[in-house]
Amino acid sequence: MRNAEHEHILELIPAYALNSLDADEEAIVGQHLSGCEICRAELATYEAVVDVMPLAAPDATPSRALKERLMAQIKAAPLPETAETISLAPSRPEGGGWQRISEAMQNLLAGPRWRPVALLFIIALVVSNVLLWQQLNEPSPDAWRRIRLTGSEVAPEATGIIYISADGLNGTLIVDKLPQLSPEQQYQLWLIQDGQRTSGGVFSVDDDGYRGIQIESPQPLQDFGAFGITIEPAGGSPGPTGERVLGYNL
Amino acid sequence: MTLSQLDDTDLIDLIAQRNETALGELYDRYHRLIFSVALSVVGRQEEAEEITLDVFTRVWEKAHTYRSERAKVYTWLTRLARNRAIDVLRQENVRPMKYSVSWADVWPEPPANSDPPESAVQMTLQKQRVRQAIAILPNTQKEVLALAYFKGYSHSEIAQALDLPLGTVKGRIRSGMQKLRDLLQDE
Numbered sequence: 001m002r003n004a005e006h007e008h009i010l011e012l013i014p015a016y017a018l019n020s021l022d023a024d025e026e027a028i029v030g031q032h033l034s035g036c037e038i039c040r041a042e043l044a045t046y047e048a049v050v051d052v053m054p055l056a057a058p059d060a061t062p063s064r065a066l067k068e069r070l071m072a073q074i075k076a077a078p079l080p081e082t083a084e085t086i087s088l089a090p091s092r093p094e095g096g097g098w099q100r101i102s103e104a105m106q107n108l109l110a111g112p113r114w115r116p117v118a119l120l121f122i123i124a125l126v127v128s129n130v131l132l133w134q135q136l137n138e139p140s141p142d143a144w145r146r147i148r149l150t151g152s153e154v155a156p157e158a159t160g161i162i163y164i165s166a167d168g169l170n171g172t173l174i175v176d177k178l179p180q181l182s183p184e185q186q187y188q189l190w191l192i193q194d195g196q197r198t199s200g201g202v203f204s205v206d207d208d209g210y211r212g213i214q215i216e217s218p219q220p221l222q223d224f225g226a227f228g229i230t231i232e233p234a235g236g237s238p239g240p241t242g243e244r245v246l247g248y249n250l
Numbered sequence: 251m252t253l254s255q256l257d258d259t260d261l262i263d264l265i266a267q268r269n270e271t272a273l274g275e276l277y278d279r280y281h282r283l284i285f286s287v288a289l290s291v292v293g294r295q296e297e298a299e300e301i302t303l304d305v306f307t308r309v310w311e312k313a314h315t316y317r318s319e320r321a322k323v324y325t326w327l328t329r330l331a332r333n334r335a336i337d338v339l340r341q342e343n344v345r346p347m348k349y350s351v352s353w354a355d356v357w358p359e360p361p362a363n364s365d366p367p368e369s370a371v372q373m374t375l376q377k378q379r380v381r382q383a384i385a386i387l388p389n390t391q392k393e394v395l396a397l398a399y400f401k402g403y404s405h406s407e408i409a410q411a412l413d414l415p416l417g418t419v420k421g422r423i424r425s426g427m428q429k430l431r432d433l434l435q436d437e
Contacts, residue, residue: 014427015405015420020398022406049430051321053399054328055377056384057286058354062299066285067277070303074270074310174311186341204341206333210312212304 005032009039017046077163077172147248149227155179155245158209162227162248168220173201178209178245181231187245188236191217192226200227202236225249258323266313277306279370280324284331290400291335301338305330324373336402353384353392383433391426394419 009032015021016029033039149160160175173189181187181204189200198218205211215221226249231242253261253275264272284305289298305327309316316326384392397403397411405423409416 011424014424014431015398018395018398018423018427019402020404020408020423022404025405045431045435046427049427049434050399051325051328052376052380052434053395054283054287054332055373055380056353057283057290057400058352059282060286060289060298061282062285062295062302066281066299066302067274070277070306071270071274073303073307074273183340202341204337206337210308212307 006036006039009036010042013039013042014046017043017050019050076165077174145222147227149175149229149246149248151177151246152244154231154243158246160229160246160248162215162221164221168222171200171215171217171221172212173215174210174212175205175229175246176210178205178211178229180205180207180209184234185231185242186234186236187211187229188232188240189213189215190228190230190240191215191221191224192228193224197228197239198224199236199238202232259318262309262313262316262318262323265309266316273306273310276309276323280327281306283324283373284327287328287331287400288335291332291402292338297338298335301331301335304334332399332402339402353396354381355385380434383430386433387426387429391422391429394422395426395430398423 009029012021012025012029016026016033021029029039033043145164145166147162147164149162151158151160155178157177158175158179159177160173163172163174165171175187178187186202186204188202190197191200192198200215200217201213203211203213217224227247228240228244229246230240230244232240253264253272256264256272256275258276258279261272261276265276281302285298285302288301288305289295292298292301308330309327316323320326321329384395387395393412394408397408403411405416405419408414408423409419412419
């Protein structure tokens with residue numbers, strides 16, 4: 001590396017840390033950094049500056065209701081890996097718990113003096129657990145339907161999940177590991193009913209290919225039998241024109 | 251020990267174990283900062299709240315991917331907030347134009363809690379330190395740095411927005427960043 005070129009790169013590093021270089025210069029600096037320890041050390045000192053810049057944003061406070069929305073949202077989507085339907089209701093008692101209770105009761109019954117009291121206790125426990133079991137088996141009004149989208153050949157590692165509220169009026173799409181697109185392109189969600197496709201939202205992903213969006217739908221989401229995500233020109237298309245990256249069919 | 255006594259990294263560990271109360275505690279510590287960053291970028295209360303919600307939802311989903319050796323927790327959060335907010339701006343196809351983007355006054359708000367934990371005190375001091383450093387910069391440098399940081403503008407977009415030669419913008423950003431680095435490293 002010639003000294004003049006090295007000095008030129010050093011001049012660009014503050015802006016590189018700030019992510020404000022234009023694409024051509026960003027590519028040059030990125031390539032140089034991969035082989036230059038000095039410049040990487042220099043970059044680290046500027047990245048430390050960028051990391052504290054948000055502390056100088058003018059102070060502002062969101063509405064009080066936002067925390068309640070957050071807590072409700074995470075309760076609605078705790079992301080169990082196997083269940084296809086998730087619920088705000090508590091989880092079902094595990095067999096291991098029953099076994100421990102049974103063992104404890106056997107020990108209790110071993111003493112003859114406590115036998116009548118223990119029997120009454122066991123009856124009360126059985127009745128209350130039967131009632132609890134029935135309650136847990138009833139469909140919860142808060143249950144959210146969970147639909148897993150699978151990646152196409154274009155994006156085999158990509159994953160997607162759609163959560164639909166019990167009344168079908170609210171839906172959230174979360175995608176991960178989608179490929180990066182050019183600035184002229186965006187992803188578009190399609191809601192499919194009898195071959196008709198309606199746009200459910202246009203979005204971009206971050207560096208990890210991750211994004212969560214609120215689905216826009218003119219009708220309840222349970223009316224749709226399939227969902228797909230395609231690559232479209234930035235801003236979206238009236239109908240799908242690009243390659244499908246994620247999809248789900250009933 | 252209560253959750254409020256735990257440091258940020260311990261809270262993230264608990265969140266990765268699906269502890270909702272720990273997420274609530276992290277929210278209490280940083281929701282104002284995250285919202286402030288988002289609002290500075292998008293400029294609208296409703297969108298800034300949605301971004302704040304997105305950030306903490308993502309923390310809930312991705313806490314297990316956090317690595318303390320790469321960034322402090324608040325840095326991780328503010329990077330998420332800034333990236334998400336700039337993404338929102340770009341989705342709206344906002345064209346470069348004359349923007350009035352300002353940094354905060356030197357003195358930050360005192361913590362809301364009358365008896366703040368040590369971490370809140372440290373955050374307040376850190377805010378004060380950064381704001382003092384930025385306050386020293388010439389307005390011309392503050393302006394280009396704010397457009398780059400809060401709007402995600404490139405050199406050429408800033409030049410267009412402020413009707414300045416490209417070389418002038420490059421020089422102001424470089425000088426401003428060098429000055430900030432010197433000021434923050436000296437302390």
